[in-house]
Amino acid sequence: MMLEPSIDALQTKVKSKYTLVILSAKRARQIKELNNLMIDHPKSQKNVGRALEEINAGKIVLENNETLAK
Structure with missing residues (x-):
């Protein structure tokens, strides 16, 4: 089973795997609470x-240790 997006693709956006985990978890909580998805037709449920x-x-980008939504 292949995960999408791949870790290699994600690491071009966020260099640290640890930061990637924290960033995605924080954003997942926001999606759950606010239901404000920023992409159309996500593959993931x-x-x-x-x-x-x-x-x-x-x-979603990380600048100066702050999560910013574009």
């Missing part, structure tokens, strides 16, 4: 997967 898709799409 779970909020963490959707958060990773948003990061891969460039909708």
